[in-house]
Amino acid sequence: MAFYNPMLIILFTYTKGDTQINVLVYVDDLIISGNNSAALKIFKNYLSTYFHMKDLGVLKYFLGIEVAQSPDGIFLCQRKYSLDIISETSVLGAKPASFPIEQNHRLAHASGDSLSIPEPYRRLVGRLIYLTVTRPDLAHSVHVLSQFLQEPRQEHWEAALRVVRYLKGSPGQGILLRANSSLSLTGWCDSDWAACPLTRRSLTGWLVFLGHSPISWKTKKQPTVARSSVEAEYHSMASLTCELKWLKGLLLRLGIQHTDAIGLYCDSQSALHIARNLVFHERTKHIEADCHFVRDAIQDGTILPSYVPTTVQLADIFTKPLGTRQFQFFLSKLGIYDPYAPT
Known part of the structure; x- marks a missing residue:
């Protein structure tokens, strides 16, 4: 059985008796998992006879997503990808923002000068879109910014840089798929x-x-x-x-x-x-x-x-810009994790 998603990643599953093997395919990269180590070894040897393959061992990195496994569970983040964005936009020395987008912004009615070269804005928003794969807290702000790709203005660029400054405060934040x-x-x-x-x-x-x-x-x-x-x-x-x-x-x-x-x-x-x-x-x-x-x-x-009640509706963070207190409250309830945060 195969499942498809918009990223053209295909998931194949094989089940026979108590043995199950799952194969996630993206172009020429594979993730192979299962509940029987002997069956997995036979399967990888079978693939090697037909394709030139290299076994990289335990999954640590896939499509820009860093994977760390521990007794607590599986942690997914895009720390290196985030740091590359921060470095590329030259905000390493800027003060981090406590939330990604102003609560009462008027970006849809922006009347400032149009960017003479819109490509940097489009590139930045494109990279932020992929970052939402492991950063649900960015979903709403990136959605807002992506509406102005055709004719970005100076206000839009400054709003995008604010998202990067927010990112600077927690570049290693990600999702912990808890074992328990x-x-x-x-x-x-x-x-x-x-x-x-x-x-x-x-x-x-x-x-x-x-x-x-x-x-x-x-x-x-x-x-x-x-x-x-x-x-x-x-x-x-x-x-x-x-x-x-x-x-x-x-x-x-x-x-x-x-x-x-x-x-x-x-x-x-x-x-x-x-x-x-x-x-x-x-x-x-x-x-x-x-x-x-x-x-x-x-x-x-x-x-x-x-x-x-609306006050504890977790999906609220995906539909509207929130102030610091509300944003941090919902963020603490999303089940995300930052192992690099100071304790």
Whole structure:
């Protein structure tokens, strides 16, 4: 069985009896894992007879992602990649920022001079986009900056440098996939209604945990204009439900059963009421497809939506710029880890 994602990484899984082998392929790089060392050795010898291969041993580095294994779990970060960005933008001597983007920014209405050479801005934003693979705290700010690639202005460049200054404070921050964590999924979703001042489209943000470790997150502008905050929240819930279904299938191929309903946390009482109410009325006709999709997932036991107050909605960090206190509070709840931070 093979799974595909937008990065053109292919995952092959093989299961026979109690033996399982997983192969992750990107161009000519492979990650091979399994639960039987003898079977893994036979498989690698088989590949070597048909391809010129070099066994680099225990995984330590893959596509710019540094991997460290310990009894506590597996730690993923992009420290070297982050330091390269900081060095390239010449902010090594600058004071680190405590949060990545100003809370009341007006970048969409920036009227300063356009950058005469936009390539450095585009290159920087492109590198920051890849950095969000292990840095969920950058998802919202990078989403904002990526909207101005066509005609970046001076204000946009300064905002991008602020993100780098925030990065300077914790270049080694990453994700710890804890060894003692449960293998149960939970999802958090949120939206910022009419967040875009130019198009008035809403912003969707969601986060998925495997146990206490974040494994999937996203910030994205919704494709259509929502006529109410409830509609925006429901679109966000449907998007997260789709991701949870995919992850459940992926875990099943890896031999992990997920029989219980997946917890889905939303801070909109109205959206949760629509999800549980089987009666359609004129107020939900415009989101009828999403209504059916979410309700079917509830009825077949895939998800179990629950209310969570806005003050503790973890997905809030993916939908809006936050002040220092709020940002640091949510950051402490994301399950990320910085082994280089002073104790």
